[in-house]
Amino acid sequence: MKKILIATIPLSIFLGLIVLLYVNLSTHSEELPSPLIGKPVPAFQHPTLYSNKTLTHNDFKGQPWLLNVFGSWCPSCQVEHPVVTQLAKTTDIKVVGLNWKDEPADANRWLQRWGNPYDEILVDFKGDTAINLGVYGAPETFLIDAKGTIVYKITGVLTTEIIQKELLPMIEKISP
Amino acid sequence: MLASIGQFLLILSLVTAAVLTVLPITGYFKNHKGLMRTGRPLSYLLFVLTLATFLILVFLFVIQDFSVTYVWQHSSLTLPLRYRITATWGAHEGSVLMWVTIQALWIAAVARYSRSLSLSQISRVLSVLGIVATGFLAFVLFASNPFEITNPAPLDGRDLNPLLQDFGMIIHPPLLYFGYVGLSVAFALSVAALIGGQIDEKWIRWSRRWTNLAWAFLTIGIILGSWWAYYELGWGGWWFWDPVENASFLPWLAGTALIHVQAVSERKNAFRGWTVLLAIIAFSLCVLGTFLVRSGSITSVHSFAADPFRGIFILVLLALYAGGALTLYALRVNQLKSTDTINLNSKETLLLANSLIFITATFTILLGTLFPMIFEAVGKKISVGAPYFGLMFFLIMTPMAVLLPLGVQLKWHKDAMTPAIKTLLPHLLIAALLTIASYYLFDGLNLRATAGVFGGFWIASTALAQWILYKGKTNASFIGMSVAHLGVAVFLFSMSMTEHKDVEKDILMKPGQTSEVAGFNFTFNGVTAVQIENYKAQQGSILVSKAGEPIVELHPQKRFYPKQQQPMTEADIYPGLTKDIYVSLGEEINKQGDWAVRIYIKPFIRWMWFGGLMMLAGALIALFNLRSKRLEQQQINTVMKDQLELS
Numbered sequence: 001m002k003k004i005l006i007a008t009i010p011l012s013i014f015l016g017l018i019v020l021l022y023v024n025l026s027t028h029s030e031e032l033p034s035p036l037i038g039k040p041v042p043a044f045q046h047p048t049l050y051s052n053k054t055l056t057h058n059d060f061k062g063q064p065w066l067l068n069v070f071g072s073w074c075p076s077c078q079v080e081h082p083v084v085t086q087l088a089k090t091t092d093i094k095v096v097g098l099n100w101k102d103e104p105a106d107a108n109r110w111l112q113r114w115g116n117p118y119d120e121i122l123v124d125f126k127g128d129t130a131i132n133l134g135v136y137g138a139p140e141t142f143l144i145d146a147k148g149t150i151v152y153k154i155t156g157v158l159t160t161e162i163i164q165k166e167l168l169p170m171i172e173k174i175s176p
Numbered sequence: 177m178l179a180s181i182g183q184f185l186l187i188l189s190l191v192t193a194a195v196l197t198v199l200p201i202t203g204y205f206k207n208h209k210g211l212m213r214t215g216r217p218l219s220y221l222l223f224v225l226t227l228a229t230f231l232i233l234v235f236l237f238v239i240q241d242f243s244v245t246y247v248w249q250h251s252s253l254t255l256p257l258r259y260r261i262t263a264t265w266g267a268h269e270g271s272v273l274m275w276v277t278i279q280a281l282w283i284a285a286v287a288r289y290s291r292s293l294s295l296s297q298i299s300r301v302l303s304v305l306g307i308v309a310t311g312f313l314a315f316v317l318f319a320s321n322p323f324e325i326t327n328p329a330p331l332d333g334r335d336l337n338p339l340l341q342d343f344g345m346i347i348h349p350p351l352l353y354f355g356y357v358g359l360s361v362a363f364a365l366s367v368a369a370l371i372g373g374q375i376d377e378k379w380i381r382w383s384r385r386w387t388n389l390a391w392a393f394l395t396i397g398i399i400l401g402s403w404w405a406y407y408e409l410g411w412g413g414w415w416f417w418d419p420v421e422n423a424s425f426l427p428w429l430a431g432t433a434l435i436h437v438q439a440v441s442e443r444k445n446a447f448r449g450w451t452v453l454l455a456i457i458a459f460s461l462c463v464l465g466t467f468l469v470r471s472g473s474i475t476s477v478h479s480f481a482a483d484p485f486r487g488i489f490i491l492v493l494l495a496l497y498a499g500g501a502l503t504l505y506a507l508r509v510n511q512l513k514s515t516d517t518i519n520l521n522s523k524e525t526l527l528l529a530n531s532l533i534f535i536t537a538t539f540t541i542l543l544g545t546l547f548p549m550i551f552e553a554v555g556k557k558i559s560v561g562a563p564y565f566g567l568m569f570f571l572i573m574t575p576m577a578v579l580l581p582l583g584v585q586l587k588w589h590k591d592a593m594t595p596a597i598k599t600l601l602p603h604l605l606i607a608a609l610l611t612i613a614s615y616y617l618f619d620g621l622n623l624r625a626t627a628g629v630f631g632g633f634w635i636a637s638t639a640l641a642q643w644i645l646y647k648g649k650t651n652a653s654f655i656g657m658s659v660a661h662l663g664v665a666v667f668l669f670s671m672s673m674t675e676h677k678d679v680e681k682d683i684l685m686k687p688g689q690t691s692e693v694a695g696f697n698f699t700f701n702g703v704t705a706v707q708i709e710n711y712k713a714q715q716g717s718i719l720v721s722k723a724g725e726p727i728v729e730l731h732p733q734k735r736f737y738p739k740q741q742q743p744m745t746e747a748d749i750y751p752g753l754t755k756d757i758y759v760s761l762g763e764e765i766n767k768q769g770d771w772a773v774r775i776y777i778k779p780f781i782r783w784m785w786f787g788g789l790m791m792l793a794g795a796l797i798a799l800f801n802l803r804s805k806r807l808e809q810q811q812i813n814t815v816m817k818d819q820l821e822l823s
Contacts, residue, residue: 007509011502024549025487
């Protein structure tokens with residue numbers, strides 16, 4: 001009897017390990033919650049890339065919108081780009097790009113090559129707004145409601161899965 | 177088109193592996209010779225199919241077929257041919273395919289070089305290897321398919337990660353995979369033995385050589401990884417206790433325990449269950465390592481794209497393989513009776529102690545690697561760093577270094593402890609004297625360095641003496657062991673020196689400025705821009721001299737790869753017998769051309785890898801052991817005779 005018990009020790013340890021790995025896999029996240037969620041979007045004033053306007057945070061009030069931080073220098077943005085394009089095409093949400101620390105010429109070339117899905121593109125050459133938004137790496141995406149409050153934030157590449165499971169339900173909730 | 181053929185071959189490989197899993201073992205249970213005999217041809221077929229699949233992927237890279245997603249993601253028009261070929265295994269999908277191909281190569285080799293095994297044994301072994309291959313092939317096909325198509329195809333690719341555009345990275349992963357996968361042979365033997373409920377010396381002797389070979393590959397794989405990190409990552413370290421490094425180190429430690437225990441269990445009927453268990457643990461750690469690296473469960477500098485589905489898939493494989501094997505172990509191990517008694521004063525006892533020490537080390541490092549996960553499960557984020565691993569490893573390995581010479585000295589079966597210790601005592605004195613000499617020669621050593629240096633001399637002195645003493649004993653097994661143990665000594669000494677006597681200086685240098693570090697003068701002659709192949713670089717020029725005599729001019733680079741938008745620090749190293757001079761560029765400080773320059777003096781660092789190479793050489797030499805060759809030939813003859821009589 002004792003021998004049989006000893007023989008099951010390795011299996012028991014291993015089962016514990018598997019449980020740990022499984023729990024970790026389903027709960028693990030690299031995500032750090034943004035302290036900005038629930039706060040108003042920081043004040044900004046930026047020139048736009050194509051429409052030759054200067055827009056501020058107040059210009060977007062009245063309907064929910066998505067702010068997508070990108071740069072032509074950022075390879076992950078290129079990965080995410082088709083997904084953003086698809087999102088802009090198939091939903092009603094206003095998609096605004098924040099062109100972060102980018103030479104306008106580079107951004108222009110990049111958008112010509114990969115397509116421009118944005119309703120407006122704000123040029124944040126110095127990166128001030130990105131700092132106020134607590135951006136620590138492109139791409140990042142913020143969902144802002146009609147009153148100008150940040151309701152949701154995604155760090156890293158947007159995927160269809162994130163959009164379907166998290167972003168769209170959230171948009172549904174804040175849409176009038 | 178070609179990609180579709182690759183896809184098709186991949187599916188065929190999976191089917192073949194599945195058939196290999198089922199047929200021979202069914203033959204074993206039904207005692208059907210014909211079914212058991214399918215094992216060998218199926219193994220060869222599996223290898224041909226996976227190799228063809230892999231070569232097609234290589235070819236897709238060579239011809240730059242950007243319609244294949246995996247190709248455009250990791251190659252580009254400007255990538256030189258040699259890196260296009262190696263880009264095949266530069267990322268997840270291709271590297272798993274390579275893993276499977278190497279697995280199939282091992283299976284084919286096992287099928288070919290197993291004439292000493294009876295048909296019922298080899299059919300079980302091949303079926304178990306078949307199930308391992310099936311799992312990983314399914315993983316490639318369903319969770320990491322390298323033949324996925326992008327439509328329309330991009331005009332240019334995203335280029336290969338610059339860190340991987342390097343010789344060390346080209347050969348490091350394949351060698352490591354050879355090691356990982358090689359351990360699956362010992363695993364398959366264990367499971368096959370548990371299925372049958374019996375194991376004998378011949379079987380262990382056969383598997384021991386495969387384990388040795390796998391261990392040799394793991395060793396060289398780890399050495400190359402360490403060497404690569406040293407010259408490529410630009411911060412002068414050689415081991416970081418990073419989870420991914422640990423993932424390769426854990427099977428190595430368990431494998432070390434295994435090869436030492438096999439030395440006993442191939443000679444006498446002892447430690448049978450322990451041998452079987454260690455083999456299961458060693459291979460399970462390979463799969464666990466793969467899980468940790470590929471699932472993104474653990475934050476590491478080696479960033480493979482994290483994908484939870486892949487994580488779940490490998491977790492299921494791990495549960496299946498290790499869980500299945502350990503369940504069998506629980507049910508059957510008591511049938512593998514070890515009948516021989518072990519005398520306390522014998523080599524056997526010391527080898528058992530060795531395996532216990534190494535397995536303790538394995539689990540300590542595993543625990544350290546998993547700690548962040550355990551804490552995350554209760555909602556906290558922590559990281560376990562090098563200080564924990566360094567200290568724990570030091571404490572656990574100290575008894576290993578102390579006991580190693582005694583284990584070699586003691587005879588098999590039965591010996592007396594006191595005379596053995598008396599024989600070794602003079603070496604304690606020699607080692608102490610040499611350590612004191614080193615202490616003064618290198619201007620003082622701290623506690624851990626002193627202990628390490630002492631351990632090195634203690635092992636080296638005894639190993640050399642034992643070699644001379646047993647001059648008549650020229651069998652490969654003894655020579656291999658001595659060489660490997662001398663490697664341990666060389667490693668201990670040089671690692672202690674590198675870790676504790678290195679000099680690191682970050683200096684702000686103006687063009688023309690000379691700074692003195694550890695007796696050398698470094699003159700900074702500014703930075704110029706250069707353009708090479710697919711990158712641009714700012715190249716520094718630093719003249720190293722001593723007492724007015726120029727030694728070498730070093731050219732560290734700050735590279736920029738436009739396609740990946742990634743800067744890279746390329747250090748330049750002046751390798752030396754007793755020290756490396758290592759220079760890398762930090763940041764440009766201002767427009768006047770002032771740079772932050774990092775200068776390291778790394779004593780004996782080459783010796784460390786050389787020690788590793790000696791361990792590798794030892795394992796390889798031991799393969800030529802005449803005793804086991806002779807015994808194997810006898811066994812082959814018996815098997816052949818049985819077959820003749822039967823037919």
